[in-house]
Amino acid sequence: MRRSIVRGLAAGAAGTTALHAVTYLDMVLRGRPASRTPEQSVTRLADLAGVKIPARGRDNRVSGAGALLGIVSGLVVGAGYGAIRAAGWRPSVTTAGAVATVGAIAVSAAPMAAIGVSDPRDWSFSDWVADVVPHLAYGWVTTATYAAMLDRGEPGQRSVHPNEMRDALSGRDS
Template identity: 50%
Template sequence: MDRLTRGLAAGAAGTTALNLVTYMDMAVRGRPPSSTPERSVERLAGVVGVDLGEGERAENRKAGLGPVLGFGTGLGAGLLYGLLAGRRRVPRPVGAVVLMGLAMLGSSAPMTVLGLTDPREWTASEWAADVVPHLAYGAVAAGVYNALR
């Protein structure tokens, strides 16, 4: 199995873990889902000139495309890790931290550039709500990548 395929599989597994931890956090704390993915879709559509439609149709498109951005980020971080790691045996803890960082950068940087968030202004609980799922992403993705070697 080549490194890009391993990276994709690892990114998919990591994304599943991230989503599971996020949904469990919502259930335990009783918090609502983040609106940032939908706002990202809306902002990106405006930047590239795509009409999402009106009313309920536009809201449904944003609700569908928001998670697609997250899957793209998770798969992309896995692919990039596959390129970076190559054939090297990266220790799982190091891989987990690198993958966590790639996923966090891939999600937060575009939203920051789009003016939707500013991590410098996040509270401790907002940081925890972001770091913990991304750490789950990194741990699972690194484990899968190493297991597929």
């Protein structure tokens, strides 16, 4: 179980990198600003917890904490994916990628909705695209990375052929 969770953490880190790359590419291509919801979440959570954020460097602290929240979310979803794989779940590449995508969206959007920072029911189509596309990159890269790390000798698991890795990254079932 521990190895599978560690593998999931590493896969989640790769997925988080992909999510950030796709997000920043979207910002470059469309000229859109960065989302303020991570910073708003940090501020709201600090208020709810009664934690005072120091005035000196406040904006930088809040920005850094917001980015860290996103990284932690990606690692948590990756670890969770590793745990359910260790428990015996062996989905197709397509199913695994979709589940990791939905898990990442839920772990990021649900807490923001719960604390009143954002309500996905009010998002425009463009808002949904800006959120879903990077999370799709997260889901596919996380599951493909996990698959690439499987050990040949581990019970119930096998090595991944390079064609399966290619198919995983392209979204095709192997």
